Amino acid sequence: MNFEEELKLRRTFGIISHPDAGKTTLTEKFLLFGGAINEAGAVKSNKIKKSAMSDFMEIEKQRGISVSTSVISFEYQNKRINILDTPGHKDFAEDTYRTLSAVDSVILVIDVAKGVEEQTEKLVKVSRMRNIPIIIFINKLDREGKDAFTLLDEIEQKLKLKITPLSFPIGIGSEFKGVYNIWNNNIQIFDSLNKQKINKNQVFSSISDNQIIKLIGEKNHKQTIEDLELIKGVYPNFNRNDYLKGNLQPVFFGSALNNFGIEELLNCFLEIAPFPQPKISETRTIKPSEKKFSGFVFKIHANLDPKHRDRLAFIKIVSGTFKRNTPYFHVRLKKNFKFSSPNAFFGDKKKIVDVSYPGDIVGIHDSGNFKIGDSITSGENINFLGIPNFSPEHFKYVINKNPMKTKQLEKGINQLMDEGVAQLFTLNINGRKVIGTVGLLQFEVIQHRLLYEYGAECSFESLNIFKACWIEPVNKDDTFNDFKKIKQKFIATDTKKKIVFLADSEFTLEMTKTKYPNLIFHQSSEF
Numbered sequence: 067m068n069f070e071e072e073l074k075l076r077r078t079f080g081i082i083s084h085p086d087a088g089k090t091t092l093t094e095k096f097l098l099f100g101g102a103i104n105e106a107g108a109v110k111s112n113k114i115k116k117s118a119m120s121d122f123m124e125i126e127k128q129r130g131i132s133v134s135t136s137v138i139s140f141e142y143q144n145k146r147i148n149i150l151d152t153p154g155h156k157d158f159a160e161d162t163y164r165t166l167s168a169v170d171s172v173i174l175v176i177d178v179a180k181g182v183e184e185q186t187e188k189l190v191k192v193s194r195m196r197n198i199p200i201i202i203f204i205n206k207l208d209r210e211g212k213d214a215f216t217l218l219d220e221i222e223q224k225l226k227l228k229i230t231p232l233s234f235p236i237g238i239g240s241e242f243k244g245v246y247n248i249w250n251n252n253i254q255i256f257d258s259l260n261k262q263k264i265n266k267n268q269v270f271s272s273i274s275d276n277q278i279i280k281l282i283g284e285k286n287h288k289q290t291i292e293d294l295e296l297i298k299g300v301y302p303n304f305n306r307n308d309y310l311k312g313n314l315q316p317v318f319f320g321s322a323l324n325n326f327g328i329e330e331l332l333n334c335f336l337e338i339a340p341f342p343q344p345k346i347s348e349t350r351t352i353k354p355s356e357k358k359f360s361g362f363v364f365k366i367h368a369n370l371d372p373k374h375r376d377r378l379a380f381i382k383i384v385s386g387t388f389k390r391n392t393p394y395f396h397v398r399l400k401k402n403f404k405f406s407s408p409n410a411f412f413g414d415k416k417k418i419v420d421v422s423y424p425g426d427i428v429g430i431h432d433s434g435n436f437k438i439g440d441s442i443t444s445g446e447n448i449n450f451l452g453i454p455n456f457s458p459e460h461f462k463y464v465i466n467k468n469p470m471k472t473k474q475l476e477k478g479i480n481q482l483m484d485e486g487v488a489q490l491f492t493l494n495i496n497g498r499k500v501i502g503t504v505g506l507l508q509f510e511v512i513q514h515r516l517l518y519e520y521g522a523e524c525s526f527e528s529l530n531i532f533k534a535c536w537i538e539p540v541n542k543d544d545t546f547n548d549f550k551k552i553k554q555k556f557i558a559t560d561t562k563k564k565i566v567f568l569a570d571s572e573f574t575l576e577m578t579k580t581k582y583p584n585l586i587f588h589q590s591s592e593f
């Protein structure tokens with residue numbers, strides 16, 4: 067197979083959802099179809115869900131939430147599918163946002179009973195910022211939930227999406243009978259015994275089939291005909307270009323746990339989802355079809371083996387081919403590196419790969435040379451954009467509790483920051499270190515990891531900060547220097563040596579903005 071063909075076979079996407087909507091279950095069912103696993107019972111035993119796949123970290127086991135993003139690849143219908151799993155927990159939102167920089171599309175899972183939840187809104191907002199194509203999967207149809215049309219309205223209004231159902235439920239909860247698959251124009255009858263393995267559902271090609279009325283009842287039959295009329299009248303026809311541009315979102319209904327509606331979702335996904343897309347860098351847009359290799363680090367996974375402090379840097383390949391044992395240029399360090407054992411991830415197994423193509427994710431062992439956002443190329447000075455830092459929500463001073471372990475603490479903090487666990491700001495006035503996080507849970511993660519991985523003990527002291535803003539002067543006059551002098555107590559430097567203003571309240575921030583019209587107060591580190 068040539069390079070162009072390999073490229074077109076790849077589908078790299080993320081599954082996003084509010085926690086508990088069924089992201090893990092759906093991922094597992096996809097793996098089942100891809101033959102990467104044999105039994106879906108693993109969900110019940112939590113084996114796959116909470117250990118082999120995404121649980122590399124001890125802390126994750128303790129808390130039972132997915133704090134890390136994992137990569138799972140499998141082959142299905144001769145396509146290479148790369149799923150990037152994302153933590154749903156809001157404290158790990160940054161991790162999810164970074165993962166979204168490496169996907170070409172997403173599947174959004176919504177719980178039929180809960181509808182649009184807090185994280186659903188946030189994740190969709192980020193996906194929309196990047197115009198990522200979205201397919202929506204409404205899950206748990208076997209449970210009592212919201213009426214399908216009410217839910218579609220809610221999705222349109224709260225998420226500001228233009229949607230078109232490509233399947234529609236027949237009944238719900240205990241009365242759930244199946245779905246009308248608008249995409250394939252057929253009807254599938256629900257059988258709750260199908261849970262654990264891939265069994266074929268009963269499929270009918272016409273709603274007028276006599277047997278259908280027997281199976282779903284006359285009332286449901288009539289209702290389905292009315293529903294389909296309404297859908298035709300109200301929602302736009304599916305148009306792939308609109309979907310690819312992020313302007314139209316197809317919706318599927320089903321039950322991940324019952325393995326119902328999943329195959330149809332996956333098949334449609336394969337037909338419509340984009341193959342690897344171009345990526346913007348500081349200087350130009352890089353197309354996947356370019357022959358020279360380029361890629362970027364979007365994730366660093368620590369602590370794969372607690373006995374060794376090894377890390378895996380996950381590289382998304384943007385263009386060209388990535389070959390084992392070939393020297394590549396680390397743009398930030400201006401140094402060449404060779405990788406003797408790049409890994410791909412199939413189901414719960416790692417495999418060393420000789421060649422990888424755009425869209426693929428390779429994991430390389432790292433002894434501390436990589437940071438999130440680093441670009442690696444065949445030699446060109448490319449700096450990929452799209453992995454900004456946003457202002458943290460919580461800020462705390464770091465206090466070293468064991469002066470004998472100062473070096474370990476420093477090393478530990480720097481490495482955790484490279485992994486993107488939190489953000490570090492150094493106050494210009496006194497050099498004190500401030501850690502900023504999205505959620506409070508991260509402080510516990512940091513404390514735990516510093517102790518167990520680096521032998522360093524620290525505590526945190528609260529700091530009253532409302533937001534961090536990255537400052538850019540509009541003109542080259544003295545305003546910036548004056549500002550830095552007057553506000554020196556609140557000026558810090560981030561790990562990329564950018565100047566940050568730590569505003570203690572919304573009021574201060576607004577006043578300061580008015581007072582310094584020649585300075586731009588950016589909400590993110592990339593501007």
Ligand code: G4P
Binds near residue numbers: 090092110112323
């Ligand atoms: P997440 O990754 O989005 O957080 O969700 P996850 O897949 O872990 O699913 C959350 C819970 O919802 C799980 O139950 C799972 O079994 C259940 N679930 C997923 N899909 C469906 C569905 O289609 N129908 C029904 N009825 N339930 C579904 P749990 O009790 O929290 O965990 P577990 O003990 O089953 O693993």
